[in-house]
Amino acid sequence: MIRFLKTAEVGIGSFCLFAMFAILCTNILMRYGFNAALPWAEEVSNYLFVWAGFLSCAYLLGKDEHLRVDFLVSRFSDKTQAAIRLFNDLVLVAFFVSMVIPSFQLLGKLRTTPSLRMPEAIPYSILPITMLICLVHLISLIRRHYAAYRDAAA
Amino acid sequence: MSLAILLGVFAILFFLGMPVAFAMIVAAWAYILYSGFDLSFMALQMFAGLDFFVLLAIPLFILASEVMARTSVAQRIFDFAEALVGGIHGGLGHVNTVTSVIFSGMSGSAVADVGGIGRLSHRAMVNQGYPAPFSAAVTATSAVIGPIIPPSIPMIVFSMVSGASIAKLFFAGAIPGLLIAAALFVYVYVVAKRRGYPMGRRATFAQLIAAFIAGFLPLMTPVILLASIYLGIVTITEAAAVAVLYALALGIFVYRALSWQDFLDCMRTVFIACGAILILLPAAKVFGFALTAEGVSNHFAAWIMSISDNPIFILIAINVLFIVLGCISDPNVNIMLFVPIVMPLANAIGLDPIHFGMIVVLNCMIGLVTPPVGGLLFAICGMEKLRFETVVNAMWPFLGLLFCILALVTAFPALSLWLPGILFN
Numbered sequence: 001m002i003r004f005l006k007t008a009e010v011g012i013g014s015f016c017l018f019a020m021f022a023i024l025c026t027n028i029l030m031r032y033g034f035n036a037a038l039p040w041a042e043e044v045s046n047y048l049f050v051w052a053g054f055l056s057c058a059y060l061l062g063k064d065e066h067l068r069v070d071f072l073v074s075r076f077s078d079k080t081q082a083a084i085r086l087f088n089d090l091v092l093v094a095f096f097v098s099m100v101i102p103s104f105q106l107l108g109k110l111r112t113t114p115s116l117r118m119p120e121a122i123p124y125s126i127l128p129i130t131m132l133i134c135l136v137h138l139i140s141l142i143r144r145h146y147a148a149y150r151d152a153a154a
Numbered sequence: 155m156s157l158a159i160l161l162g163v164f165a166i167l168f169f170l171g172m173p174v175a176f177a178m179i180v181a182a183w184a185y186i187l188y189s190g191f192d193l194s195f196m197a198l199q200m201f202a203g204l205d206f207f208v209l210l211a212i213p214l215f216i217l218a219s220e221v222m223a224r225t226s227v228a229q230r231i232f233d234f235a236e237a238l239v240g241g242i243h244g245g246l247g248h249v250n251t252v253t254s255v256i257f258s259g260m261s262g263s264a265v266a267d268v269g270g271i272g273r274l275s276h277r278a279m280v281n282q283g284y285p286a287p288f289s290a291a292v293t294a295t296s297a298v299i300g301p302i303i304p305p306s307i308p309m310i311v312f313s314m315v316s317g318a319s320i321a322k323l324f325f326a327g328a329i330p331g332l333l334i335a336a337a338l339f340v341y342v343y344v345v346a347k348r349r350g351y352p353m354g355r356r357a358t359f360a361q362l363i364a365a366f367i368a369g370f371l372p373l374m375t376p377v378i379l380l381a382s383i384y385l386g387i388v389t390i391t392e393a394a395a396v397a398v399l400y401a402l403a404l405g406i407f408v409y410r411a412l413s414w415q416d417f418l419d420c421m422r423t424v425f426i427a428c429g430a431i432l433i434l435l436p437a438a439k440v441f442g443f444a445l446t447a448e449g450v451s452n453h454f455a456a457w458i459m460s461i462s463d464n465p466i467f468i469l470i471a472i473n474v475l476f477i478v479l480g481c482i483s484d485p486n487v488n489i490m491l492f493v494p495i496v497m498p499l500a501n502a503i504g505l506d507p508i509h510f511g512m513i514v515v516l517n518c519m520i521g522l523v524t525p526p527v528g529g530l531l532f533a534i535c536g537m538e539k540l541r542f543e544t545v546v547n548a549m550w551p552f553l554g555l556l557f558c559i560l561a562l563v564t565a566f567p568a569l570s571l572w573l574p575g576i577l578f579n
Contacts, residue, residue, distance in 0.1 A: 014421040017213055017428075024210070024395040028388060042207055050204045052213070056429025057175075057436075066173030067430055067484055071526045073171035081171075088172040095180050102193035109194070127197045 002140045005133065006062060013055035020048040040115045047123040054130040062137035082149035089142045096135045103127040157448045160185040164441070174487055175437035182440035189447075196440055203439030204432060206314055207391055212307050213428045214394035219261035220420045221401040222372070223270040225411040230369040231256050232274055237365035241356025244346025246282055247292050250275035251338045254296035258303040258331065259376025260397065264522055266427075267300040268293060268533045276538060283352045287548035288345075290540055294530040295338060295552040298519045301485075303331035304380060305397075307431065308485050308515045310390065315493045318507040320390050321383050322574035326512050329573055330563045337555045345551075371404055384577060431486055438490030445495065455498040465503040469513075469564055472496055476514060480521015484529065488518050512570035516563055520556045523549060 027041035060066050073081055106127065110120035164181035168174060179200075186196050222228065235252035242248055250272075257271045272293040279289035301308050304324035313320040346353070357365070366373075378400060383393050405412030445451070458471055475496065479488045493514060500510045522530040525546045535542050563569050 010422055010425060013425040014418070017217075017425055018421050020210060021214065021217070021395060021398060024214075024392055025399060028392055028395065032387075045210060046205065046207050049210045049213070050201065052425060053204045053209075053428065053432040053435075056425050057433040058429075059426065060429040060433070061173075061176075065430070066175060066433060068171050068173045069168060069482065069527055070171040072169045084170050088167070088170060088176075091167070091172070091180055092176060095176075095183050098183070098187075099193060099197060103197040106194035106197050124201055127201055 002062070002136070005136060006059060009055045009059040009062075009133070013052045013059065016048040016052040016055070020045040020052070023048070043113055043115045050123065051126050054126045055133075058130050058133040058137065061134055062140070064141060078152040079149065082145060082152050085145045086142065086149060089138055089145060093135065093138050093142075096131050096138065099131045100128060100135075103131055156185055156189050156444075157450070159188050160441075160444050160448070173433075174484060175433040178434075178437040178441040178487075178491075182437075182444045185444040186440075199440050199443055200436035203436035207389075208310055208314060208320060209432075209435065210391045211305070211310055211394040212431060213424050214391070214398055215261060215305055215307060216263060216266060216427055217420060217424045218375075218394065218397040218401045219257070219263070219266045219270055220423055221398065221405055221412065221417070222257075222260060222375075224416055224420065225401075225405040225409050227372040227401070227404065227409075228253075228257070228271045228274055230372050231271065232278070234365040234369035234373065236354065237357040237362045240354035242343065243353055244342040244351055245353040246275065246279045246284065247289070247342035247346060247351070248339055250279060250289070250292050251296045251299075251335050251342070254293075254299050255303065255331070255335050256373065256376070258300040259305075259379065260372075260401075261300060261305070263307050264297045264300040264519060265529055265533050267297040268530055269537070272297050272534065273537060276534065280538075282354075285548075286538065286540055287544045290534045290538065290545045291548040291552050292338070292342060294523045294528075294534055294545075294549070295556065296335070297530050298523060298556065299331045299334050301519055302327045302334065302516060304328065304383075305390075305394070306515065308489055308518055309511065311435075311486050311489050312493060312511045312515060315490060316497060316507055316511065318511050319578075321386075322508050322578055323511050323515075324380075324383060324390075325574040325577055326508050326570040327515070329569050330512060330516060330559065333562065333569070334556065334559050337559055338552075341551065341555055371408060375400055434484070434486050434490060438487065441491060442494055445491075451495045451498050454495050455502060458499055459502065463502075465505075468499060468503050469505070472500065472510075473513065473517060473560065473564060476517035477520070477524075480518055481524045482527050483521070484527075485515075485518030485521060488521070489514060506567060506571060508574060509567045509570050513560075513564050516560050520553070520560060523556070524553065525549075 023041050023045045027038050031037040073084055107121040107124055110124055112118060113120055160181050163184045164177050167177035167180055183196065186193065232249065232253050235249040239245065239248035239252055253271050253275055254267055257267055261267055276289050276293040280286050304327055306324065306327060309323045310320060313323055375397060379393055379397050382388050382396055383390060388396060458468060476488060479492060522528055531542065531545055535545055
């Protein structure tokens with residue numbers, strides 16, 4: 001499940017980046033080659049970028065690879081460190097759980113995008129998606145960190 | 155009270171080792187819950203944090219250097235630099251610097267420089283008999299130049315938060331970046347001569363020309379990039395896309411070293427790498443919202459001004475603040491969070507926004523090579539299995555050099571403002 005989720009994140013996210021790059025290049029070509037810039041290019045590539053960005057953040061959360069400062073924490077015993085990590089995970093669970101419903105509610109309050117006239121809810125749907133993915137990742141992180149805690153305590 | 159919650163929660167989580175971005179997000183969340191704002195508004199702010207067209211340049215510049223790293227471009231640049239300066243005292247040390255300067259004209263991130271061309275130079279130095287900590291220090295210090303010479307991811311972030319012109323900021327970095335390279339050159343020369351470090355054979359003129367021709371196309375990347383930005387043909391974002399296209403054209407058609415599979419791998423690497431920077435933007439957006447709502451920047455400006463309103467004192471205070479921040483935190487975080495807070499102060503003493511940006515970015519880059527938290531030192535220690543302490547010991551003289559350059563850049567606005575001034579006015 002987790003492995004599938006990670007593969008999907010990397011696949012979709014890299015595709016968004018690729019599509020963003022392709023649209024930007026096409027737009028440059030259209031503007032200078034055919035004197036007909038695509039009015040929607042900036043908007044669409046921008047949203048693709050936001051999607052890739054949020055997916056990448058969620059992916060790194062799952063890999064436990066976000067930038068952190070641990071020069072203080074690393075002085076504690078293994079057991080304490082594992083306990084602190086579990087505490088951090090639980091704080092994040094509380095945050096993401098509380099954000100799921102508000103981010104769905106947000107989708108109902110939006111208008112349409114300026115150039116394509118598509119509902120803004122489509123690009124913004126990445127918000128609840130990210131919140132849910134992060135929760136799934138956190139559950140597996142908690143399992144891993146709890147195992148580490150038990151090993152350190154034993 | 156609500157400000158105390160914001161800062162308290164952030165400080166606790168930060169020191170408990172929660173990822174910095176999430177510590178900011180959770181602190182802002184606690185603040186928003188306490189002051190009764192709507193959580194869906196917070197979600198909106200997080201989206202808005204990434205919703206900037208200029209930010210698209212960040213993954214694109216990473217992609218350009220990733221594509222270059224997978225072809226023979228790095229080796230060609232290295233060979234050219236070796237033919238150019240390899241025969242002087244401290245030869246490979248200078249080669250290390252020169253490759254970083256050239257590569258910095260294609261990539262916007264210091265950590266990417268260390269991972270790509272820095273590793274190549276570092277290993278060459280160690281193989282020739284340089285002590286590993288010394289060559290690691292040279293590698294890390296020369297990688298600092300990367301985001302100072304355009305293009306530059308921290309400058310993109312700075313221009314986003316401050317509204318300063320990104321093209322002017324880019325060109326402002328050129329002279330300070332070359333100054334660092336010159337300082338490194340002198341220092342490495344003196345040390346290598348005194349300690350008798352090995353030096354390569356001087357290349358003949360014919361060899362130099364041959365190396366230049368072999369490296370000509372990659373060497374053109376910075377020129378194409380800067381010319382297209384200067385001439386205003388494309389936006390920064392599109393310039394980054396052009397750099398990627400050029401790198402791809404070199405890799406696929408000229409050197410035939412890049413397959414479709416490689417390109418997909420590059421995309422994956424960029425996707426994985428960019429999240430570490432990009433998460434900071436929504437985080438800083440919501441955290442910054444809370445700081446603004448509390449009027450922190452005005453309080454801060456008033457507090458510093460109450461101590462003294464001497465411009466020199468304030469310039470020093472700004473530098474000290476960013477040096478301390480640089481020691482314990484990441485450049486992009488510091489720029490996102492503290493530039494809005496310090497901005498009113500900079501305006502009060504009439505500091506030019508471009509000059510201010512240069513000071514901040516230089517500070518933040520120096521922060522990447524200072525203990526206890528220095529991203530570049532971690533990167534090179536992790537890559538080459540070196541002990542952090544030994545590299546830090548070798549770093550001190552280099553830090554001294556960097557602080558001298560910082561003092562010069564702060565004291566003489568012309569170093570940053572002259573070039574953008576003649577180009578854009």
